[in-house]
Amino acid sequence: MGESAVELPLFDLARGLDVVRSEAVATFDRLLGSGEFILGPDLDEFEYLFAEFCGAEHCVGVSDGSAALQLGLIALGVEPGADVLTVPNTFVATVEAIAAAGCHPRLVDVDPTHRCMDPAQLSAVLDRDTGAVVPVHLFGRLAPMTEISPICASAGVPVLEDAAQAHGAMAVGRRAGSWGDAAAFSFYPTKNLGAVGDGGAIVCRASTTADAVRSLRHHGSLPGQPNCHVRRGTTARLDNLQAALLSLRLARLDEDNDERRRAAEIYRDLLEGLPLILPERESPDEAQVYHLFVVEVADRDYVLRRLRHAGIGAGVHYPTPIHLQPAWRHLGYRRGDFPVAEHLAEHCLSLPCFPGITEDEQVRVADVLAEALR
């Protein structure tokens, strides 16, 4: 590939797993002998620990982040056919889940500084047809929930946080997952809290919501009554092996997020003075968790090629906003409808930023960037 011998990936999953490897192997060994793979005590324990971590009342483990969003909307009682408001610069799963819940995705542009849902535009489009609002905590920074929550509360519209990129992110002492009526998390391997396969969870405030998700994930059955199906459900459980591993990794999540923040500070120092836009610094009562460290550059595709040629795993999240994706053309939007999201799609560039990245590696990234931007 590139001229450089050592490849630096965007995410280094092996490095993250090494620190729990021996504990994970012992846990897997125990579980393989127990025969408890589905809905067992390891899942219960993880659910308890993750709810506590988020500052939420309940947690229900599900198969992945997309299922968490879909089942979350259904459990909150959002009617099929209702509009669900979200943003155009997100992973496609957000709108897929809205559609899978039988709802209609309606988009609201983001703010150019924090890159999350713009509360003023949310106010402008929220109306009688709105069944729910799904703010996305993009790149590990909370959407402006201190503004979004009161807007939704006064309209009587439930909020489902898409917290797939924000495990542990905080504002005014409250973590992702503690703001909405419910929040959806993904434990896809590259997320801040990652499984070794697919995984997800819903955390929520009301026990009725948690009960509904427990039933939905397990064929609409009732606890202790596997053959009584009270609603149309599906198969969407988080398995015990993943849950046990996630409990191990959860114990280190704050430390891992501290490492990401440290790496982000190093990038800020190294990249200062270059012709690029850094992620906005959060206010003192906020803590972002840098799922991705995303800069904006003028000639993005050229800079991306230069980084990749040098063996650096830079990425783009996301090159095409939802409203310009072929599969979502029927939503009826056009180029120009969401100028901020479109601008970000053209200019954003994600740099390697993960627990365990070394300062030398970051210097290498900064040097190649400086060359490319010269």
Ligand SMILES: *Cc1c(COP(=O)(O)O)cnc(C)c1O
């Ligand atoms: C990863 C992700 C999802 C979906 O999670 P899966 O576990 O892959 O289904 C949803 N929304 C956002 C913003 C994500 O980053």
